[in-house]
Amino acid sequence: MTATSDAPPRQLAALNPIEQLRAGHLPRRLLQLYVGLTLYGASMGLMIQGNLGLDPWDVLHSGITKHLPLSFGAVVIAMSFVVLLAWIPLRQWPGLGTISNAIVIGLVTDLTLATVDRPDELWLRIVFMVAGVVVNALAGALYIGAQFGPGPRDGLMTGLVRRTGLSVRLVRTTIELTVLAIGFLLGGVIGVGTVFYALAIGPLVHLLLPIFTVRLRGQ
Structure with missing residues (x-):
């Protein structure tokens, strides 16, 4: 569906983990989920190798790697599970997408860092940076649109919004x-x-998410 379609926009469903698995289109959604998570990890690797600045969470991850003998991907995985602990008082249940997000992205990031060299030329570093952001947005739209639950960090945000009544922004x-x-x-x-x-x-995510949000059974 395009942004100019006359049809109503597809909405993300509020489903528990069991309902997510029973909501239909399972093969397509699983493929979309793991393609999205793989691209997400690759996009993070590109931004790291571009060395022109990272998104806020990855600034934290890169800072931690300077103090612990862990790879970037290992820190991403560890922090994902630390953030999931904060879900407990928020009374949120992780879905398949949540747990997959916590593991797959870190593994793919390390794989990307091991196979893609950091360029010396500034123009190529800029290409890495721009490509990293664009692919990151596409990846986010893919895995969120598969509707298997938010990632640990997004779930922390939505849980706090629900529990506090404060705005998402x-x-x-x-x-x-x-x-x-x-x-x-x-x-x-x-x-x-x-x-x-x-x-x-x-x-970018606002533009791409409606395109990749899978219409579930009953929507």
């Missing part, structure tokens, strides 16, 4: 500024890529 901004500040203090990579990500990711 306020909660998301507060979380991202907090992790950005902590990551910066730990020595994480901040640069023009951080600003570009912040400005571009929202509009």
